[in-house]
Amino acid sequence: MxxxxxxxxxxxxxxxxxxxxxxxxxxxxxxxxxxxxxxxxxxxxxxxxxxxxxxxxxxxxxxxxxxxxxxxxxxxxxxxxxxxxxxxxxxxxxxxxxxxxxxxxxxxxxxxxIPRHKRRSAYDSLIKLYASIGRKDDLYRIWNLYKSSGKVFSIAYHCMIASLLKVDDIVGAEKILEEWESSNVLHNFKDPNSLAPAYLENDLLEKAIKKGLTPCRTTFEILATGYIASNQMPKAIDSLKEAFLLRRSGWKPIRDTLAACLIYMKQQGDAEKTEEFVKLLGIPSHMLTDDWEKLLDYFFDSKADVLK
Missing domain, CATH: 1.25.40.10 (Tetratricopeptide repeat domain)
Incomplete structure (x- = not known):
């Protein structure tokens, strides 16, 4: 200076x-x-x-x-x-x-x-701020302005649902999730670690799936993350399996989520289920399934696309 x-x-x-x-x-x-x-x-x-x-x-x-x-x-x-x-x-x-x-x-x-070209980012910010002080009426008012300004993207649905959960409006959050399902907007969950507790605590995803929501890979990733947090490991493993079945080439789950599932399976001592799960990951069968650290290192550090 x-x-x-x-x-x-x-x-x-x-x-x-x-x-x-x-x-x-x-x-x-x-x-x-x-x-x-x-x-x-x-x-x-x-x-x-x-x-x-x-x-x-x-x-x-x-x-x-x-x-x-x-x-x-x-x-x-x-x-x-x-x-x-x-x-x-x-x-x-x-x-x-x-x-x-x-x-x-x-x-x-x-x-x-707020200028016209900044409406989406501005409304996202305002929804979060109004939620932080419990202003539910203002949440809905801004949400209606958001919807009237053009196409509503997945990040906006996330923001509104999380904000409604913050003000304990569970019914409202369910309605927004149903509204999202009825739209043509992809269910793009970009941050499962932050979303999982709110969604799982209120059973939103399970309720939505029962009502007809078509779960995508990230839906199951959120479920797996939430089930791990609530120590429901069998459900977490099943959810992660579903995520792998719906994966796109090159996708990998959060390392901690996968590690928790591998550690749990090792503790259960079910070699057959563990080998089946490891095979789903695309890891060579000759690798020892009881050495979960090496499995993780191979899976996340290998330059090869193990998911193909």
Whole structure:
């Protein structure tokens, strides 16, 4: 940073944003205020990136006073181009501080600034934030706006279902899952570790499957992860087998999930079932099935596509 000053490179908004971002990333938050004062002295105009960096830093440190100074500057300067993310960041800070009324004020401001091309990501953020403070009515209001804005992707269904579960609206979550099933959107579960507890705790996937949902590979992966967490290992193994049968070339399950199943089968001492399972993985039959660590290393580290 000092070298930049010596070379006379610190004279533009972009240069100051670079320094602000650097200090924020290394946790030297005390330097942010100094740089903002210096920008004011040198009459270097901040932009929305400047404020975004600072608000994110104040959010990380729960610095309400620092954040409110930035918000005052934003709100009293008509030349500043406003951005919806500035207010969701501020809203999150207020939520973490327990200042719910102020948080709601920020979220409403954010809603007013969402551009058409950012609606999906903005609605995802707002749904999560409203869920974190138990605002069920606002969840449904944003969800309806989301649906009216165009195609709803799988990540949005995930977000809404998880948010409804967070506010204990189990019936609502089931209805959204049914709505998802009736749509033409693929059931793409990208993060089974985070989704499994919520889905399994409320039996959502089992209920949906019984009602006609066609499970995909990741559906069974979520079930396997959840069953392991609840120590239902036979069900976990059966679910992982189903995931393998529905796999695409190159897919591999989470290592910890597979390891838990292999360890359990070794503990049960059923060599026949273990060999059958290992064969399903595509691992050569000459490898010892009781050495589960070597099996895992081969499965995950082999350059060969063992799933073909």
């Amino acid at each position: 000092g070298q930049m000053r010596k070379l006379g490179l610190v004279n533009s908004t972009d240069a100051y944003n670079l320094m602000l971002n650097f200090y924020a990333n290394v946790g030297q938050y005390e330097n942010l205020d100094k740089l903002l004062v210096e920008m004011n002295v040198k009459r270097v105009r901040p932009d929305k990136a400047t404020f975004g960096i600072c608000l994110t830093a104040y959010d990380a440190t729960s610095d309400i006073n620092g954040m409110e100074k930035i918000l005052h500057t934003i709100d009293t300067n008509p030349d500043i181009v406003l951005d919806w993310t500035l207010y969701t960041t501020a809203g999150n800070t207020y939520i973490n501080a327990g200042l719910i009324d102020k948080a709601l004020e920020m979220l409403k401001k954010s809603e007013e600034l």
